[in-house]
Amino acid sequence: MSSQLWVPGAGAPPPPSVEEFLKRVHVQIQAFAEQCDCERAVVEVLLHDGRRLRLHSFSPEPGLGWVTLRPFPEEDEQPPDSIEEPPVHETLMLPLQSIVRIVIKRPEEEEPHRFGFVLPEEDDEAADKPGDVA
Secondary structure, eight states: OOOSOOOTTTTOOOOOOHHHHHHHHHHHHHHHHHHHTOSSOEEEEEETTSOEEEEEEEEEEEETTEEEEEEOOOGGGOOOTTOSSOOOOOOEEEEGGGEEEEEEEOOOTTSOGGGSOOOOOTTOOGGGOTTOOO
16 A cells, blocks of 8 residues: 555656647648648648638747737638738737647648748747747
């Protein structure tokens, strides 16, 4: 008989940070794009409030469990064909727990490639600077 109190989850390693989680998601997006042989994969998120967003990008900022999502404009707000990258009309900062599901998929054949997810630059050290507060 043990004299120690057993607590569920005690001794388990801590969960990964938001930054580590998003790095892992970026690796999955890149691996999917390479596997499906597409320049950019399409990434959609489902939020707790029921909204589905097609993402241009996301980042672990501002931190403390919060992330920044940059969705593409709604389908009826298509930019003219002459624009290289469509404008992003909205930036959302929300708790990571607000995301119910992340879907990574191949773009439809008729969709222009510019609507895919943009992976962060590998040499982008801006998010890794300690002590930076936005």
